Amino acid sequence: MSRPDRRNPDGTPSTGVVTKSRAKTKKPAMYKVLMLNDDYTPMEFVVHVLERFFAKNHEDAVRIMLHVHHRGVGVCGVFTYEIAETKVNQVMDLARQHQHPLQCTIEKDGTD
Numbered sequence: 001m002s003r004p005d006r007r008n009p010d011g012t013p014s015t016g017v018v019t020k021s022r023a024k025t026k027k028p029a030m031y032k033v034l035m036l037n038d039d040y041t042p043m044e045f046v047v048h049v050l051e052r053f054f055a056k057n058h059e060d061a062v063r064i065m066l067h068v069h070h071r072g073v074g075v076c077g078v079f080t081y082e083i084a085e086t087k088v089n090q091v092m093d094l095a096r097q098h099q100h101p102l103q104c105t106i107e108k109d110g111t112d
């Protein structure tokens with residue numbers, strides 16, 4: 001007696017073991033949250049925002065804040081759209097509450 005000659009889609013003989021194809025999985029588009037410089041928001045407030053909403057340690061928060069202060073714009077983090085949008089809203093809400101003009105925006109990440 002012999003088994004029927006069953007084949008995998010690529011033509012190789014089947015072992016009968018079923019495996020799942022992962023070809024259709026796709027990484028979600030990613031978005032940068034950018035922080036913009038202004039002349040009025042206190043440096044300590046920006047550092048606090050980076051620690052609180054972007055989980056930066058103090059050293060990284062100071063480094064990012066100074067980068068924005070000197071260059072005009074900097075990346076706080078890269079997230080899926082929904083999370084990026086939430087972060088921007090959290091930052092803008094807190095800035096408004098403290099009457100600081102701090103601005104944050106979302107930009108599609110080109111590297112994916």
Ligand code: TYC
Nearest residue numbers: 036037038041042043068069
């Ligand atoms: N330029 C501000 C100051 O001199 C500090 C600052 C840094 C403001 C980063 C906004 O995103 C910002 N007080």
